[in-house]
Amino acid sequence: MTDVPAVRIRNFCIIAHIDHGKSTLADRLLQATGTVEDRQMKEQFLDNMDLERERGITIKLQAARMNYTAKDGQQYVLNLIDTPGHVDFSYEVSRSLVACEGALLVVDASQGVEAQTLANVYLALENNLEIIPVLNKIDLPGAEPERVIGEIEEIIGLDCSGAILASAKEGIGIDEILEAVVERIPPPPNTINERLRALIFDSYYDSYRGVIVYFRVMDGTLKKGDRIHLMASGKEFEIDELGVLSPTQKQVDELHAGEVGYLGAAIKAVADARVGDTITLSKAKAESPLPGYAEANPMVFCGMFPIDADQFEDLREALEKLELNDAALHYEPETSSAMGFGFRCGFLGLLHMEIVQERLEREYNLDLIITAPSVVYKVITLKGEELYIDNPSRLPSPNDRERIEEPYVQVEMITPETYVGSLMELSQNRRGIFKDMKYLTQGRTTLTYELPLAEVVTDFFDQMKSRSRGYASMEYHIIGYRENPLVKLDIMINGDPVDSLAMIVHRDKAYNVGRAMAEKLKELIPRHQFKVPIQASIGSKVIASEHIPALRKDVLAKCYGGDISRKKKLLQKQAKGKKRMKSVGTVDVPQEAFMAVLRLDQS
């Protein structure tokens, strides 16, 4: 909007670990600046997806524009850009940081610095953001702001002399935070006369208006009606809606360098306007795009099969719809000898996978069987080809391959000292390579390991949480592919190989995993009228074998005295249990069996 010179704009975001109070603080800032009136204040305004609110996590980033009259008497525009709080979405976090000049680093004064906070602070420092430390929750009796300040200084090396003590809940420190944003965060550079470059930091699909794009104008001016060119996708569109988020959408005619806004341009799918892409004008293109564009590559894959084969087309339609709004979701049809027709789907990480699954089941009413997550393996064949395999059942035979490589990640954990031994054991068991350990204040420790991603996606996070009684936190990033002696483990049920249960494991662990899998499946697959053998094999060699004995007793025999309502209840319970089963040959296999690998006692 023309009336705001760049010197009176401040663009900032909030960096915080989950639950340290980011959303509560954002709400307070919106209230204190009168952006949202108290009575229309929905709790946690910025997290507006139901699923997000239910789980209390921020998935999609958004922005809010606030007008603030500072102590110097001047009117400022403060743009708060929200960032997602989970490692799966770290690329989106990095783009939203680039759209800012400063960040509030919110740390729970009764807890301390956590792994995820660290990762995002380093990203902010790399991007030269001005960081304002905020010690939140000082109203809590256990708050120790001095200790936590010491920790921030020690771990991050950040000068905390200007740290602000706050309680988002009680509204303490909110004015100080707003003043600090104005005083300490630099205004955006005034590049209004340069060619238009605007950075996309988020987008979502609206069924009436097409994709709505959130962006920060870095250089130049953008007007309603302009024809825009997206520098990475190469696509062109005409802007039919331009506006700011205050925090609901409000239309404006133009936006200048330094401003944050949204646009609509009849864009069909978010994949056409990806996060990180640069918007420029068709008639006066910028010479080069803004740096740092990357396509989000799926790292974790799983199979999704409708329990009822008739739902295959519904599943396809649901995935098509989700894809409009999720550029990182990949899928392609898959046929499994055991499961029939379904899709192989790719995700950024486990949380992303869970969110998609939940939406398919909840919003599209699909009953799905989902197979265990797998990472993408790189196979070099004897002919020298390089193949990327995201489905263990597709692994080329040992006779055709020269080697297999798997993705590795660097994992940073922060934990109270007491749990260090247990977490080191967990990491060693998961083929981890110890890299570093540092003692912090108050008996807290950072641990750094390099681990195969495959070992991290199979419940590493849950194990870490349970071994540390919920106190440890972690963060990981991909560091590349490494060769390992990996083999394919096949599972046979009743003599039939079940392709959806095949997995790729390290040779040294194959025997244990095979045995544990056979035992677990024996536990999870219900008894049938006949004996069901279960075998685990590598190539033609059977390495573990179990069997489920035939069913003898009638379940109803358990009921006494012909109590009909009780009988009904039991039958209903059985029918419900059946819903989540897939027939593999003549054997009914429940959903849990396909996830058995996540529940093996091998951690």
Ligand SMILES: Nc1nc2c(ncn2[C@@H]2O[C@H](COP(=O)(O)OP(=O)(O)OP(=O)(O)O)[C@@H](O)[C@H]2O)c(=O)[nH]1
């Ligand atoms: N006592 C106290 N509790 C607070 C304060 N700020 C936030 N909380 C509580 O801490 C919990 C987490 O707060 P949120 O604002 O949802 O945390 P968040 O960082 O946004 O969490 P994510 O959205 O999951 O990233 C909620 O139960 C809040 O009510 C505070 O200053 N004092």
